Each structure stands twice: as C-alpha cells, then as structure tokens.
Amino acid sequence: MDTSQETLKEKIKKQGDLVRSLKAAGADKTEIDAAGTRDYNDKEMAIREKIFSTITSVFKKHGAVTIDTPVFELKEILAGKYGEDSKLIYDLEDQGGEKCSLRYDLTVPFARFLAMNGTQYPNIKRYQIAKVYRRDQPAMTKGRMREFYQCDFDVAGVYDPMVADAEVVRIMCECLTALDIGNFTIKINHRKLLDGIFEICGVPEAKIRPISSAVDKLDKLPWEDVKKEMVEEKGLDPVVADRIGEYVILKGGKELLTQLLDNKELVSNKNVKAGLDDMILLFRYLEIFNVLDKMSFDLSLARGLDYYTGIIYEAVTEQSGQPKAEDGTKIRRKARTDSDELDETTVGVGSIAAGGRYDNLVGMFANTSSGGIPCVGVSIGVERVFSILLQRAQLASVKANEVEVYVISVGDGLLEERMSVCTELWDAGIKAEFMYKRKPKLQAQFTVCDRDQVPYAVIIGKSELDRGEIKIKDMRSKEQGEGGGIVVPRSEMVEQLRKRLRN
Amino acid sequence: MDTSQETLKEKIKKQGDLVRSLKAAGADKTEIDAAGTRDYNDKEMAIREKIFSTITSVFKKHGAVTIDTPVFELKEILAGKYGEDSKLIYDLEDQGGEKCSLRYDLTVPFARFLAMNGTQYPNIKRYQIAKVYRRDQPAMTKGRMREFYQCDFDVAGVYDPMVADAEVVRIMCECLTALDIGNFTIKINHRKLLDGIFEICGVPEAKIRPISSAVDKLDKLPWEDVKKEMVEEKGLDPVVADRIGEYVILKGGKELLTQLLDNKELVSNKNVKAGLDDMILLFRYLEIFNVLDKMSFDLSLARGLDYYTGIIYEAVTEQSGQPKAEDGTKIRRKARTDSDELDETTVGVGSIAAGGRYDNLVGMFANTSSGGIPCVGVSIGVERVFSILLQRAQLASVKANEVEVYVISVGDGLLEERMSVCTELWDAGIKAEFMYKRKPKLQAQFTVCDRDQVPYAVIIGKSELDRGEIKIKDMRSKEQGEGGGIVVPRSEMVEQLRKRLRN
Known part of the structure; x- marks a missing residue:
C-alpha cells in the first residue's frame, strides 16, 4: 500500500467521522460530502422511490411519456440560458473533443431535444426525473446540494389557449395532494x-x-x-x-x-x-x-x-416542514436575500413546485423550420418533498427491502433444504430470503425477520420435512393465532403463502 | 440574436441533419451525438424502462435494497482502480474545490460507500441501476457510448462459503430468463x-x-x-x-x-x-x-x-442479437482485440452479464476497523439487452404512454364537458386524455386513439349529455361489438370503464 492510498484512507475515515459527528449532533439529514454531494442509504431510497413513483403515476395518468437526455451537454447549449447563475455550471475538463458541461436543469435539454426532433414531436407531454448539477456553495444546514433531482412535466405543442396550461396546474395539484405533504x-x-x-x-x-x-x-x-x-x-x-x-x-x-x-x-x-x-x-x-x-x-x-x-x-x-432547532424549538425562517430556487432542499415554508409557460426557448435552439415550439411545464421540488417526508418518517421503521417470506430452520441448519424451499418460492414469484450460514441460530433468524419486517416465516425442521410438512408463521402476530405457526403440507406451501400475501 | 447563438443553431441543425441522414441509412439505433452520448425517445424509453423494471423485480425478489451515490466522486477514489483504462475517466474541470471525476462503474462507489458506512452495513444486498461514464472513442456502428447504464447487484458481508455466490449466479440466470433475450x-x-x-x-x-x-x-x-x-x-x-x-x-x-x-x-x-x-x-x-x-x-x-x-x-x-448489415445480411463478428467490456452495446454473440467475488476492494478504502468487507456481485449488460430487444421490437408499434381512455366529442367541440369528464376519470385513478382544442374534428380524435393505442374512448355529444348519458367505445374492435360503442348512464361511466380495464 503506497502513501497516497494511506492518505485516501485517512480522508475517507475523516469523512466517515464527520458524518458520524454530524449524526450525533442530530444533523443526520444533511450528510454532505466534501464535493457537495451525498449518498442515500437503503431506507432513504425507499422514501425517495416512493416519491418518484407517486409523481410518475400522476404524470402517466395524464398521458405523459418520458425521454432521457445525457447528464452532460455541449457547453454552448447551456450558455446564455441562466443569466448570472451561469457561473454555477459545472464544466468537464477539456481532455480533447467538444467542451461539455453537466446539465443545470432539465428544461434546456428538453428544449434542445425538441429543436432536434421537433418534426417528429409536434406535440408531446413528457416527464423526466433526473439529476442536475450546480456548483453552488453547499449549505450543510439548509441541505443545499450540488447534485439533486429535478422532476419535470412539460407539454410542448401548439394548442388552443390555456387548455394545456390548466392541465399542468391540475397535475401540480394532483402530485402535491398524492405526496401528502400537507396544505x-x-x-x-x-x-x-x-x-x-x-x-x-x-x-x-x-x-x-x-x-x-x-x-x-x-x-x-x-x-x-x-x-x-x-x-x-x-x-x-x-x-x-x-x-x-x-x-x-x-x-x-x-x-x-x-x-x-x-x-x-x-x-x-x-x-x-x-x-x-x-x-x-x-x-x-x-x-x-x-x-x-x-x-x-x-x-x-x-x-x-x-x-x-x-x-x-x-x-x-404551510407549516408542514418547519425545521427544528436542536433544542426542539422551531427555527424562524430567515429572509432569503439570495435567489433561492426550488432545487434547494431547505425545509420550511417555501416553494415546493413551480413552473410556467415558455414559448420561445425551443426557438433559441432551432431555425424556424422546426423551431418555435411553445411549451408549458412544472417542476416538482422533490428534494424539498424528501426533506419534509424524511423529517416525518421514523427512519428506523422504514421497510427498505420487500421480502415477504424468510425461510428458517430449527435444529441442524438444513442449509440445502432452506435453499431448496427458497428456490420453490422464487420460482413462484414470492420474495424470499434465507440466512447465508450452514448452521444459523434460530434466534438470529428471527432477529432478521424483525429487523426487516418480514411478514411471514417458513420454518423447516428435520422431522416435519420427513413427514412432507412445513410451518408457516405470521411474524407480525407474535405467538397469537398464526403467530404460533400452522403446519401445512409442503406441496401446499406456495398456495397457502399466496393466499396470505394477497390479503 | 447574436452570432454565437446563430452558430449554435447551425450546429444543432447539422446534428439534426446527421441524425436524419443516419436514419435514412438505416442506422436509427445509433444516433450518437458529438460528445458520444445520445437521447432516448419515448418509445425507446418504454423498452428501457421495461428492462429496468424486469431486472429490479428479480433483485427485489431476492431481498435487495437500493442505494444512490453521486455521479461524480473525488478523483482519488477512482485512481488506481482500473489499470490502464484509467485514461478513460472523465474529469470535471478544476473550478476550485476538490478534484472530481465522473464515475467509471458502480462497483468502486459501492465499495467506497461500504468503507464509509461499514459498521452500519455489516451485510447488505444492494442493487443500483445508474449511468456511468467512459471517455472512450465512441463507436457509431458498435453503439459504444460514453454514457451508459450499468445495472449491478452485489452482496457484501461475511458468510459461509459460496452461499451468497450461488445466489448471485441464480439471480443472473433469473434476470436473463426474465428479459427473454434467448438462450x-x-x-x-x-x-x-x-x-x-x-x-x-x-x-x-x-x-x-x-x-x-x-x-x-x-x-x-x-x-x-x-x-x-x-x-x-x-x-x-x-x-x-x-x-x-x-x-x-x-x-x-x-x-x-x-x-x-x-x-x-x-x-x-x-x-x-x-x-x-x-x-x-x-x-x-x-x-x-x-x-x-x-x-x-x-x-x-x-x-x-x-x-x-x-x-x-x-x-x-447465442445468436440472439446478431447485428444486421444494411443489406440485411448478418455481420460476421470480428475478433475483439481491444478490451471489450460489458458496457459496450455491441450486439451479437457476446457477454451480456458478468461478475465475480472481490474480497479486497472495500479494504482499499477503509482502515481495518470498518474495512475489508468481502463482496460478490453481478452486472447485467442492460445496454446490450436494449440493443437486442430494440432490434426485435417494431418501434412504431411500441405503446409509449399508458392512456386508457380518450375523451372524444362529436359535434360542437364540448371542450368544457370533455374536461369535466376527464376530471371525473382522473379522480377515479383512470388514465385519460382529451384533445387540447376547442373544436377538434372527430377523425382527428380517433387518429390520436389509434396512434397511441388507447383501448377505450368515451364519446360525448350534446343530446346524450342532456339525457345524462355517454358512450363507451372499444377502440380495438373497430365496429364489431363494443367497437360500435355502448351507451351508459354517465353516473355509471367510471364503474363500467373499471370493469373493462380490469379484464
């Protein structure tokens, strides 16, 4: 191991220490790393994916399709679109070839897409949920990140006045209602x-x-x-x-x-x-x-x-996301003197979705033949929604995996038998796990069930297997009713579990 | 409009022309832009999202959770991990602050995550589907892109020998079977x-x-x-x-x-x-x-x-994805002399998923206290899967949106009445659209239904509405049966549609 590796290890350890000390200080929602970005762990991702799927299903209910554009664009595409905030654009190093920049929002790439494909898409309702980048000063306490998601819905095309505009506003309302973030x-x-x-x-x-x-x-x-x-x-x-x-x-x-x-x-x-x-x-x-x-x-x-x-x-x-100070009192919202945007994940009273009509942006990229497509759209401030929902959630109690059945052995380990039962469950489309140990302790297996909130256990023992039987235990009802477990023929295992999982 | 804007327009027009001429040459699957990246349109995204959801549901069936890591990492994190391919790493321009690079794969960021959070995750089954970046020579004909998706599943932790390894191999098989890409x-x-x-x-x-x-x-x-x-x-x-x-x-x-x-x-x-x-x-x-x-x-x-x-x-x-030459004959696969990796979207016989055990990578990032977590994993070559499925699909016939009901007026436009019917459908969770015109032609509305493969139309006319009735028409059965339309009381509209949509 050379010195630079050692230095790197030290750096990462320091970063880990920083994260831990921030957590100790109650700031576990704002683990920003040195470059102003952060990881999201399994439980945080469960909350984030719920947000994305809620919004996506509203968009799809209104007929939206999605497109994908690259994370970086030619530098010129972004130039002159963001006024004085252009200084916040991240550039890629010039390693030969075109000069590129990380996208600053999803609107300009969409307008560029329309300019290139306008004849194919005289009208389109498109959504895009993707990361954007701003070389802003990361603000630990405000949760302002240099990498964050935007979640955009736009309608492009020439229509009769205000019809599309009204539907976009309706969609914004539906999203915020479905996200359950309060008034x-x-x-x-x-x-x-x-x-x-x-x-x-x-x-x-x-x-x-x-x-x-x-x-x-x-x-x-x-x-x-x-x-x-x-x-x-x-x-x-x-x-x-x-x-x-x-x-x-x-x-x-x-x-x-x-x-x-x-x-x-x-x-x-x-x-x-x-x-x-x-x-x-x-x-x-x-x-x-x-x-x-x-x-x-x-x-x-x-x-x-x-x-x-x-x-x-x-x-x-209103009120729904007031940040709390460490002593539990509410922090008074300070006047924002800088140009706060949606993308900041500042919790508290503030803008949580925004948009409008922009009829000339596509025209900036296209000659008149295919250009000049009018657009109206909305951007949902998902990072702010995440902050609000994260504050409300008991993170420890969020179920991050979707396992339905944990296959447990009593007695002599029965690894191969547990594998065989899992195979049968997987083949039947049931989400199942077992412990990767030859001879796991019974209590250790129950502990995983509890930790991961797995609703059912299939329990196998040597003598039951010999009789062609297994036990199904409802892990949520403890020793009551099926919490004590019911014995069923192994041949009926899948059907019995399916019946319970449907309910 | 200044000169630089004009030049940009010219550039974009040229790029659009290039795309069109490529399409004319039958190369519509390889629209690579100047920077070696590309857009994906609505129909392509429908195929891609199907791939992602198929793989994700296999991963979840085995208890996987997902995490998210930033698109860029500290440059030092990536250094010394990829041998001579390190020259393909994209660096961000030094605009002050830490030196950062775009991630080259998802394995190294995962190892860095484990090194930072190892005590919290002594074991984890995690998947991540995300874009990675390589400053490779973009190869138009091979579909090799500088930005592409990787789709990784890894198990980290200390277990009894080969148990996790076997499940990872099983997961690889389940994914490839579910993706239906052939033998x-x-x-x-x-x-x-x-x-x-x-x-x-x-x-x-x-x-x-x-x-x-x-x-x-x-x-x-x-x-x-x-x-x-x-x-x-x-x-x-x-x-x-x-x-x-x-x-x-x-x-x-x-x-x-x-x-x-x-x-x-x-x-x-x-x-x-x-x-x-x-x-x-x-x-x-x-x-x-x-x-x-x-x-x-x-x-x-x-x-x-x-x-x-x-x-x-x-x-x-085997065979499933043989690329076709322009004259329809199969292209003989050439020997690969460069270090082809999974990420290349070359279609044809070739590696479509790969992985293995790596027990020392996490240790490179962490001091022994939290480090040294053994891992085993697999990466599914989603870009290659996409190439295969795209070749097989009739792109025009892919349904990109999910609209279930199109609300149509006969006669005098009835814009506000169509809006009102749509509102009722949206409130009931039914995916519905109407035309953004005050007085659309009947045929124009039917054309949209056909183009977007919308299964049902709700047809409203002045006299039916006055009688409190609407017509439901099955758009797939033409004039046969309900293709002619059945008249139902408006109060029963939602229930009648739900019944049909369930089938």
Missing part, C-alpha cells in the same frame, strides 16, 4: 400582465426584467427593502416604484380578476389585456378541474427565470 | 484455480495478472495469437505458455471438476485446492437452485478486472 397554495400570475403593469407604471423596457426580479422577492422581504433595491441598485424612479407597489400588493381569487378588468387604464394596455384574457380562461378551466380553491392570484409573483412568457405559478406549503 | 450460457471459473494453474505452469508471480488478461482473450482469438501475446509482448517462456495452453483449453461441467480433482499435481497447489473446494460447493448449491444446466466450467475465463479474488462468471448469448 399547499398555488400562487399564480401572468408575465404579460406583470410586464403590462410595469409599462403602465413607467418602467423603461430595459429595466423590466431586473425590476421583475426585485418584485419576486416580496415573499421574503418587506416592500421597503424591495423598493430600495429598485431605486438604489436598479436606478428606478421612486415615483414609479411606488406605483408598482400599489399593484403588486394585490392578491386574491376570481374577484381580483374582475377588479383588474374594471380598471380602464390597465385594460387599455395590450399586455395587460392579453394576460387578463388568459387568466379568465384559465380560472374557468381550473374550476372545471376542481382546483380553483388552491389558487392565489398574486401580482407579486414574478419568478426568477427569464424565459417565461405566459402564466407562472409556484406552490407553497 | 444463454454462463461461463464460470475461479481466480484461485487459475492463479494456482499459472503457478504450477511456472508463471512468475509478477506476470500472473498480465498472463491472466491474455488468457481472457481466448473467446475471441485463437490460441496462437494469445500465445504470441504471452511470449512476445509479455515475455513469457514459450514452454510455460504451452503448459498453460493445455489447461485453459478445458471446459465442461461437473465431470471436469472430478477430472481436476484427480490430478495430483494440481491439487497439491494451495490455490488450486482452495478454488476447487469452492467450485465443489458452488456446483452443489447451483444444482439446488436449478441453474446447473446453464453453467459451463471454462478454464479460459479470466475476466479483465484486477480486483476479483474468487469465482468469476460471464453470461454469453
């Missing part, structure tokens, strides 16, 4: 409405996006701070800022829509008119889809990303 | 047996691994070429090489085991004896597991990787 509200707004309001208030065109970003912070900062950013950092006339302030404070339901429609100055603006027309249709459709009660029409919602062109929305949870 | 044989051998034979033949200790690598090529090269490599490239005494030649030509079943046991010179070697003892047990257990008939005890099997310490095995298919 949620969907803030909803329209980029054209917002842009129109900025125009009416007198924001110069070049300042519309920066001012929009400032408005987006109103959920974490008081108006005074946002106004300060508009005026001092972004050079907006304070009078204009105050006019904006009067509008972006508005929130409500359908009645807000009526109120805005009654405002002659507003509806005379082309953008406002287009936005409100969309919102009228959307609210009508969401009512049919039975999700109108979840909506909060909120003029302060602006969303950070530049590429949205129509409706935008963001689901927020 | 297969499992070549099986033992590193200690092989090493002992090399010792007896007079191979100097330092040359054992290089000579082992040469032997491994015997499935693609004639003995003369392998001998030449041993003697001319690796400096082995030709007499020693000839002695090796007499052994490595041997293959067979249990009778070969008896033949070797009868050879006094062989069994006097400690390594040979240990290897044969293991093989006796293994064959006994594989017989109980009902897979002995798949085994070919083959002394020429050596496997490339250095870290194996016990039994080694490799599944080969």
Whole structure:
C-alpha cells in the first residue's frame, strides 16, 4: 500500500467521522460530502422511490411519456440560458473533443431535444426525473446540494389557449395532494400582465426584467427593502416604484380578476389585456378541474427565470416542514436575500413546485423550420418533498427491502433444504430470503425477520420435512393465532403463502 | 440574436441533419451525438424502462435494497482502480474545490460507500441501476457510448462459503430468463484455480495478472495469437505458455471438476485446492437452485478486472442479437482485440452479464476497523439487452404512454364537458386524455386513439349529455361489438370503464 492510498484512507475515515459527528449532533439529514454531494442509504431510497413513483403515476395518468437526455451537454447549449447563475455550471475538463458541461436543469435539454426532433414531436407531454448539477456553495444546514433531482412535466405543442396550461396546474395539484405533504397554495400570475403593469407604471423596457426580479422577492422581504433595491441598485424612479407597489400588493381569487378588468387604464394596455384574457380562461378551466380553491392570484409573483412568457405559478406549503432547532424549538425562517430556487432542499415554508409557460426557448435552439415550439411545464421540488417526508418518517421503521417470506430452520441448519424451499418460492414469484450460514441460530433468524419486517416465516425442521410438512408463521402476530405457526403440507406451501400475501 | 447563438443553431441543425441522414441509412439505433452520448425517445424509453423494471423485480425478489451515490466522486477514489483504462475517466474541470471525476462503474462507489458506512452495513444486498461514464472513442456502428447504464447487484458481508455466490449466479440466470433475450450460457471459473494453474505452469508471480488478461482473450482469438501475446509482448517462456495452453483449453461441467480433482499435481497447489473446494460447493448449491444446466466450467475465463479474488462468471448469448448489415445480411463478428467490456452495446454473440467475488476492494478504502468487507456481485449488460430487444421490437408499434381512455366529442367541440369528464376519470385513478382544442374534428380524435393505442374512448355529444348519458367505445374492435360503442348512464361511466380495464 503506497502513501497516497494511506492518505485516501485517512480522508475517507475523516469523512466517515464527520458524518458520524454530524449524526450525533442530530444533523443526520444533511450528510454532505466534501464535493457537495451525498449518498442515500437503503431506507432513504425507499422514501425517495416512493416519491418518484407517486409523481410518475400522476404524470402517466395524464398521458405523459418520458425521454432521457445525457447528464452532460455541449457547453454552448447551456450558455446564455441562466443569466448570472451561469457561473454555477459545472464544466468537464477539456481532455480533447467538444467542451461539455453537466446539465443545470432539465428544461434546456428538453428544449434542445425538441429543436432536434421537433418534426417528429409536434406535440408531446413528457416527464423526466433526473439529476442536475450546480456548483453552488453547499449549505450543510439548509441541505443545499450540488447534485439533486429535478422532476419535470412539460407539454410542448401548439394548442388552443390555456387548455394545456390548466392541465399542468391540475397535475401540480394532483402530485402535491398524492405526496401528502400537507396544505399547499398555488400562487399564480401572468408575465404579460406583470410586464403590462410595469409599462403602465413607467418602467423603461430595459429595466423590466431586473425590476421583475426585485418584485419576486416580496415573499421574503418587506416592500421597503424591495423598493430600495429598485431605486438604489436598479436606478428606478421612486415615483414609479411606488406605483408598482400599489399593484403588486394585490392578491386574491376570481374577484381580483374582475377588479383588474374594471380598471380602464390597465385594460387599455395590450399586455395587460392579453394576460387578463388568459387568466379568465384559465380560472374557468381550473374550476372545471376542481382546483380553483388552491389558487392565489398574486401580482407579486414574478419568478426568477427569464424565459417565461405566459402564466407562472409556484406552490407553497404551510407549516408542514418547519425545521427544528436542536433544542426542539422551531427555527424562524430567515429572509432569503439570495435567489433561492426550488432545487434547494431547505425545509420550511417555501416553494415546493413551480413552473410556467415558455414559448420561445425551443426557438433559441432551432431555425424556424422546426423551431418555435411553445411549451408549458412544472417542476416538482422533490428534494424539498424528501426533506419534509424524511423529517416525518421514523427512519428506523422504514421497510427498505420487500421480502415477504424468510425461510428458517430449527435444529441442524438444513442449509440445502432452506435453499431448496427458497428456490420453490422464487420460482413462484414470492420474495424470499434465507440466512447465508450452514448452521444459523434460530434466534438470529428471527432477529432478521424483525429487523426487516418480514411478514411471514417458513420454518423447516428435520422431522416435519420427513413427514412432507412445513410451518408457516405470521411474524407480525407474535405467538397469537398464526403467530404460533400452522403446519401445512409442503406441496401446499406456495398456495397457502399466496393466499396470505394477497390479503 | 447574436452570432454565437446563430452558430449554435447551425450546429444543432447539422446534428439534426446527421441524425436524419443516419436514419435514412438505416442506422436509427445509433444516433450518437458529438460528445458520444445520445437521447432516448419515448418509445425507446418504454423498452428501457421495461428492462429496468424486469431486472429490479428479480433483485427485489431476492431481498435487495437500493442505494444512490453521486455521479461524480473525488478523483482519488477512482485512481488506481482500473489499470490502464484509467485514461478513460472523465474529469470535471478544476473550478476550485476538490478534484472530481465522473464515475467509471458502480462497483468502486459501492465499495467506497461500504468503507464509509461499514459498521452500519455489516451485510447488505444492494442493487443500483445508474449511468456511468467512459471517455472512450465512441463507436457509431458498435453503439459504444460514453454514457451508459450499468445495472449491478452485489452482496457484501461475511458468510459461509459460496452461499451468497450461488445466489448471485441464480439471480443472473433469473434476470436473463426474465428479459427473454434467448438462450444463454454462463461461463464460470475461479481466480484461485487459475492463479494456482499459472503457478504450477511456472508463471512468475509478477506476470500472473498480465498472463491472466491474455488468457481472457481466448473467446475471441485463437490460441496462437494469445500465445504470441504471452511470449512476445509479455515475455513469457514459450514452454510455460504451452503448459498453460493445455489447461485453459478445458471446459465442461461437473465431470471436469472430478477430472481436476484427480490430478495430483494440481491439487497439491494451495490455490488450486482452495478454488476447487469452492467450485465443489458452488456446483452443489447451483444444482439446488436449478441453474446447473446453464453453467459451463471454462478454464479460459479470466475476466479483465484486477480486483476479483474468487469465482468469476460471464453470461454469453447465442445468436440472439446478431447485428444486421444494411443489406440485411448478418455481420460476421470480428475478433475483439481491444478490451471489450460489458458496457459496450455491441450486439451479437457476446457477454451480456458478468461478475465475480472481490474480497479486497472495500479494504482499499477503509482502515481495518470498518474495512475489508468481502463482496460478490453481478452486472447485467442492460445496454446490450436494449440493443437486442430494440432490434426485435417494431418501434412504431411500441405503446409509449399508458392512456386508457380518450375523451372524444362529436359535434360542437364540448371542450368544457370533455374536461369535466376527464376530471371525473382522473379522480377515479383512470388514465385519460382529451384533445387540447376547442373544436377538434372527430377523425382527428380517433387518429390520436389509434396512434397511441388507447383501448377505450368515451364519446360525448350534446343530446346524450342532456339525457345524462355517454358512450363507451372499444377502440380495438373497430365496429364489431363494443367497437360500435355502448351507451351508459354517465353516473355509471367510471364503474363500467373499471370493469373493462380490469379484464
């Protein structure tokens, strides 16, 4: 063993020690390694796979298909799509060949896929659940990782107005309901409405996006701070800022829509008119889809990303995931001054799903012949969902494997007989295990059953086998009823187990 | 739009053109992009997900759990594990912080996980299905990709001899049978047996691994070429090489085991004896597991990787995946002179799953306190399986989405009514779609049903709705029977559909 191997061992040991000391400090949910990534163990994966399968089944219920794109893209594909956050893109080392970067999200690769295959997919409902990468400062306490999952559903294609948009919002509601993460509200707004309001208030065109970003912070900062950013950092006339302030404070339901429609100055603006027309249709459709009660029409919602062109929305949870301090008291949510995104797994009140319409992104990759495919989509913040469910779960009691039957011997080991019984169970499609020992102790075998929450044991002994019999024991009812075990002919073993497993 | 965007568009268009011209040339299975990666569309993903779920359910039947590790590891973790293939490792650009590399396989990250968490997992059956990366020359015609899936099952822990090994081999057989890729044989051998034979033949200790690598090529090269490599490239005494030649030509079943046991010179070697003892047990257990008939005890099997310490095995298919040339004739398989690995998606006769025992890899990462966990595992060559199944599938006829019911209007569009019916179906858990148009043509709606192979249509018309009725039409039986449609009360719609979908 050379010195570098020894050093590596030391490093890994130190990393292991760090993980252990973090656990001791109650931080077992945030085992971030040196590179800002982490492993997920078997029990954590059981929770994560449940989340993925829940979301996937909602997506499939709505006719979605999935595609797969590579983890890295040509560097140029990602360039110029993420504004100042582009500095967070991970690049591969130049080892000859094209320059590549790890994907930053799943939206840009999907748009690139559509640009390449647009003629084949004039319309598609696609979902993709995959890892993305950001060279962000890993934040141990916030659970912000450099590698994390995104879980996207998008509808691409030219359709009649707001129909696909409404279904995407319905899907977002179905997912959050199915995930059982507690109450949620969907803030909803329209980029054209917002842009129109900025125009009416007198924001110069070049300042519309920066001012929009400032408005987006109103959920974490008081108006005074946002106004300060508009005026001092972004050079907006304070009078204009105050006019904006009067509008972006508005929130409500359908009645807000009526109120805005009654405002002659507003509806005379082309953008406002287009936005409100969309919102009228959307609210009508969401009512049919039975999700109108979840909506909060909120003029302060602006969303950070530049590429949205129509409706935008963001689901927020209430209380469900308040992080606890070590002494058990709740941590007060701090104002977020940086541009928090969905991907952060910060638990607590916060955005848990978000999206909107983006009609021009595909066009950035394609010449007009196949390009310009309009899209609308949503991204479910699975890492945040995971944080909430992990906090709620008793990790030790999560069943990570799916074993239904443990084959146990009493007496002389009977390894080959246990193997033979397992073979019969496997052939019958029953999930079964046995202990990899020639002569295991009875108690050791029962302990595994308990630890892995295996519902049934098949118990074999020499004399029973000689009589052609085995014993089936219900491991959950201890010594009561079938917990004491019932003896059945070996030839009926599979059928008897199947009957019990069906229930 | 600036110039660089225009150039990017040109590039993407060129890439799209390349894909199209490849398709026109019949190469639609090998759309490799410039960086040696590729997208998978909805129908390809339907095939791939079927493969993954088939394999996963076999793994779970045997009690496996899954873990997740990051796509990149610290560069040092991968260093010194892959011999001369280390040059194929993808590094991330040094943008400050630790130096990282994309994972090259799933075995080394698993060993690193065990080294970090060994006390928590004295034994674990884990599977992992995930992408790995090799900066290899992408081979368009061979489908060799720089990003591809590996699908690994490993058992870690200290057990009685050969029990876990036998179950891993059984699992390999179950997977390949369930995947329905045709006949297969499992070549099986033992590193200690092989090493002992090399010792007896007079191979100097330092040359054992290089000579082992040469032997491994015997499935693609004639003995003369392998001998030449041993003697001319690796400096082995030709007499020693000839002695090796007499052994490595041997293959067979249990009778070969008896033949070797009868050879006094062989069994006097400690390594040979240990290897044969293991093989006796293994064959006994594989017989109980009902897979002995798949085994070919083959002394020429050596496997490339250095870290194996016990039994080694490799599944080969026969004929099932012969690649076709453009004129439809079969391509003769060329001798592989490079170190082909499982990961290559070359179709044709070849290795489709492989693995073995590696008892010392975890120890390379851990100090003795938690280290030294022995492991045995198998990797299923899913990319090769995909190539075989893709060749066999009529891609156009693959159903990519899972929609069960398409809600159709006759007459005046009835968009809101279609939305309302869909809402009812979604709430009942039925997978349903409707067309995102206010006034779709009847034929256009039927066309989607046909294209997406949707089994049932719910047809609504103004007068039926007024009477509280809808029509259910079986889309597969054309105008026969329920293909003509049956009228049911709307209140019974969900129940009537459920009944049909259950069948």
